[in-house]
Every structure is written in C-alpha cells, then in structure tokens.
Amino acid sequence: MSEVTQLIHHYLRHNKKFPHMLCAGCGHGILLGSLIRSVHNAGLSKDEVVVISGIGCSGRLAVYVDFNTIHTTHGRALTFATGIKMANPELVVIVLMGDGDALSIGGNHLIHAARRNIGVNAIILNNEIYGMTGGQCSSTTPQDCFSMTTPFGQLEKSFDIVDMALASGANFVARTTAFHAQLTDEVIGQALANPGFNLIEFFSPCHTQYGRKNKYKNAIAMYQDLKSKTMDVDKYKALEESKREGVMPIGVFLKRDDPALETRYAGVRAKLQEAKQKKAEAAKAAQAKPAKAKEPKPDKGAKGKETKQDKGDKA
C-alpha cells in the first residue's frame, strides 16, 4: 500500500461499512480523502474531532471515518454543531453538508452560523442537485439546467455560496473543487487553524443525477469542465469584467481571525465569575467585622441597607 492509502485506512472504520454507497466518479469521496489528509496534517487526534453531517449522499460520509461522528437530520447539521461547540469548545467541529442541506432546507442556519461566528468548519459539497433523493433541483442548480423537477429547465436563479457566506459574516471563505485536491487539502488545513466560522464550498460532480441530465457524456467530462472553467480568485479579480463570464474563481476569498462566539462567551462568563467572587469576598469581609465589634442592633440595620444598595447596583 502506498503511504497515502495507508494514511486513509488509518482513519477509516473497517467494521461493516464497506463497500461504500458512492457512485463511481462521485466527487464526495475526494472530499473525504482530503478531509482525512488535512486532519492528519493538522496533527489532530481522532478523539478531539467531531464530524457532523446532514442528510444526503454527502451526509453519508460521516459513517466511514473513525472520529466522533453525528449523522443528523436534513438541513440541521449546523445547529447540532453550534450546540456542541458551545458545550465543549475544545472539540474540533467539522460539518459536512450537501447543497440542498446547507442552502435549501438549512439556509437559515447557514447564515446564522456565519453571523454568530461560531467556531465550526463547514464544508458544503455542492453537486448542484439533490443526489440522494434522485436528482431533483436544489437552490444551487444553475438557471436553465435540467433536473427531475425542472424537466423544462430551471427558471429560478441559483445561490452563490461564496457570496452568501461573505455577506453573512463568516471568518473564512473558500471555494475549491473535486478536480483540485491539493487546493482542497490546503483550504481545509487553513480552516482548521482559523478561529470562528469557516466555510468551504466544494464543487462535487454528480454524474448519476446531474451530469446525465445536463449533457455531460460521463463523470470525466464533468471533471474536465471543472478544470477548464476555474481560475484562481486573485487572477479572476484582475480580469476585466467582460472576460469573467463563465469563469469560476476558486481559492481563498476571505480570511480573518475575529474571535469566535464561544471565545466571546467564555470572556463574559469569566468577567461575571470575577465579579461574583469579589462580591462574595466583600460579603465575607463585611460579615467578619461586626462579629468582632459585637454591636448587634445598629449593625443589623446597616447591613440590611447595604444589601439593598447592592441590589440596586445590579439592576
């Protein structure tokens, strides 16, 4: 076995889950391989990584890897991730979602997770279709393209995931594809090292449900398409507006290190703890004094007043 294969096997669960359910040529497996390499390169232990997935072909990825894995419900993976990260910020949380998962049924959770800047690494496996349920259109199916539920072409516009993440407040936003395995390793690695909400859009060919209906001869043609239409985002930005038509920028669109929600929360909690402690100490000191002085009656009154004032301060 080559080194890479050995590495992958180290992270797979070998009991009862194989053969896997992905079609030949599916991009989802490429992402899973990349995820494993990135986690390995980041030096993370299997125990501290939590992989949370939604429902779809993409959602099935979680079961194959030997981390803490949670296969949630359709669209809600990010809500679980939010709870987990807040409950235990030590865990490294990675969320795998389909385009239907993340942008249709779970679109609201996506923008809110980004806005909150919760410390989660979200990867959207965008195949522009509902793979698992048999090829119905999703909210990223391009206009005029075909699916089981748009037999005469998609009339609606599609979401641009990168634009959406940028507008919603994510800390880190990148786009990559199944053709660009090295770039994928690179951006997942960067995300794992970055605080707050990190989002990666991963274009993942689905010939079975999308390609066949949209004039791609085979899965390879879809990979060739990804190769030819993509361009590094910096080069893309330098392009004239008129030449951008049909070109898809890939790479890192945004990277900043605003403190994550769980960090901000811990800060508030620490401040409150400090205040609580000070108050307790003050109360102790106040109690110790009159005991020594032994002046029962007038002291009682004074103490009563003090507590009342304290309450006033708090309100």
Added chain:
Amino acid sequence: MKKKRTQLFALGNEAVVEGALLAGCTFFAGYPITPSSEIMEVMAQRLPMEEDSVFIQMEDEIASMGAIIGASLAGRKVMTATSGPGFSLMQELIGYGCMVEAPMVIVNVMRGGPSTGLPTSPAQGDVQMARWGTHGDHPIIVLSASTVQQCLDMTITAFNFAEKYRTPVILLLDEVTAHTRERFELPFAEEYEVFSRITPSVPPEWFHPFQDSLRGVPPMPPLGAGYRVHVTGLTHDEMGFPTQRPEEIEEAISRLFRKIDQFYPDIMMVEEYKTEDAEVAVIAYGSVARSAHHAVDRAREEGVKAGLLELKTLFPFPRPQVVKLARRCKCLLVPEMNMGQMSREVKRVNNGITRVRTINRVDGRIITPTQILKNLTQI
C-alpha cells in the same frame, strides 16, 4: 431549631428554571415565544453566571432542538422551552432525540391553538401532540404540573427521567400554571434526588454504544472522551451503524420501548385526593387540577362523595391508577381545556368499566371550580 427552606415568590416559569438548575442543567437553547419566554429570559440571566454553563438564543425552534441535542451528546444536561407553534417545529428532532437516545427536557407551555391561536390564553390542546407529534412509532415521557411548587419539582423529575432513561422528556404546562405567581420553596439538597446519565465503565474497544442490557438503557459517553461513537437517526445496530436487517431493526426498536415500559411504576406519577371513598372522581392535570381540587372540597360540603386523581405523568398513561379508580366509581369526570384529548386515554383504559363524562372548554378561559362542581352534583 429546624432549618427553614428558602421561600420564593415567583412565576411557574421561573420555578421551572430553579428546578432545572437544581437538577444540574448547564445548557439552554431556545427561541422566544409567549407564554414560555420567561423561562428563556431567566436562563439568559442565570446560566452565564455559572462557571461552566451555556445559554444561547437560536434562530428558531428547530435550531434550538439541534443545539440542545448536540450539547446533550457532548455530555451536558440540556433544556429548551417553547409553546405550541414552536413545539410543532420541534417535532422532527424530538424523534431524532428518541432514536439516538439523547437525554433532554423540552418544556411546552400550552396556549390556545390551532396555529397562532391565543398566545396569552391557556389551553391543553397539545396533549396528544406531545405523545405522538413526531413521526414513527416511539415511546416518550410527558409530565405535567399544576402549581408553581410542582413546576420546580416536576422539572427536577423531568431531568432525572431524561438522564435515567436516555430519552426526551416533555414537560407540558399551561399558560395559567406558567404565569401564576405564588410562593414556593427550594428543597434542601437531601430532599431531592439528582440523577446523571451513566457513562461507560469499559474501555472504548469493548464498548457497544447501543447494546441491550437488563435495564435496556446503554451507558452514554460524552463526545471527545475517546469512544468515537457514530450517532445517526437511521435505524442502527448496537454499534450505532445503520442497518437494514430485520432482526437488528426489531431488536433496536423494541428496546427503545422496553427501556421505558419496564419502569412504568417509577415513571407514572399521580396524586390522589379524597379518592378512598369517592363515588365520582375527577381526573385532571395542569391548572384544571387546581380547579378540580376546589370543586371536590365544595362537592363534599354538599354531600357528594367526590375525589380527584391528578395526573403528573401524562404519558406513559397511568393506566393502573385510572383502572383502579374506574372499578370503584360510578363515574369519572375528565375536565380539559381542549375538545377531549386525555379523556380519549381515560375512555380507552376504562373500556366500559364505568361511565366517563367530559368537560371541554376551548374559549381561552380556565375551567372554574364552579363549572366542575356543577357537573359533580349532577352526576
């Protein structure tokens, strides 16, 4: 001198928070909705004051459920609170909670429905939804409370049941109980039990996360403790992996039922009042039980041998207690602020033993003692 308990004067909703904190709740996620919002507001104030507790307001009730299930898997004692419209949104994930056996407490303060209904008026229209709201065959525990003191006590019980049986527990209050402000007491630590989920005692390589046992409740490791469990809403085998094998499916689902079924005596809680010699008995829960309490006293004054069976556990339905009463009484009277939801259960287990009469009120007003009394004296 005897130590005195701390006395508080507050809303039912606030007593729920006190109960949750005594039970060890360290994580709350929610979305505001009348008449449950005070629970969330007080949690927002209290939890961040604790050394290691988390409060978060989510974008909707589905997200609140996702967050508490996630936190529960991470080892926390968790809670959310809502009312009808939010409770409807929570249903899919309540089923997920049952399937993955995540302990959690969901408070639903019932208001008038259907739909937006009567946001500030009491009702008891969610009783059957609490039992059957999520899709698929599943067991569930539903508790209720009629006084502010009970709000505290039953919240502690709800947490204990959730942790003991690894299941979602629904605390079903109504607007009147939640918004009644009255005196209640904080119990001393030795006066109540706090149960926390059992964690595995074997090393990860020996651990079967959903294995059957005598209790039927598998130990539950928190995320990150080295057990690397796979959690899924798909029907799974004892290792937690999806299965399509009939014998494994059968085993998994029947264990979910059995782990609760076999502890019915522990779970079914009722309070009986003057039932020993009763000829007519009222069966009630929530704020209606308080009206019934008064009505029974007044009926006795008028010479009617009335009694009250107050249900604190709604589901699993306290069948033995109701049947026992049915055998002794000429009539059972079931007053409810709905068109007849708990009375269906009473009629089902009564199965022709005695007469069952109902009082149903859905105009957003409480059922008064006088209304119940009138029925008691007519029987």
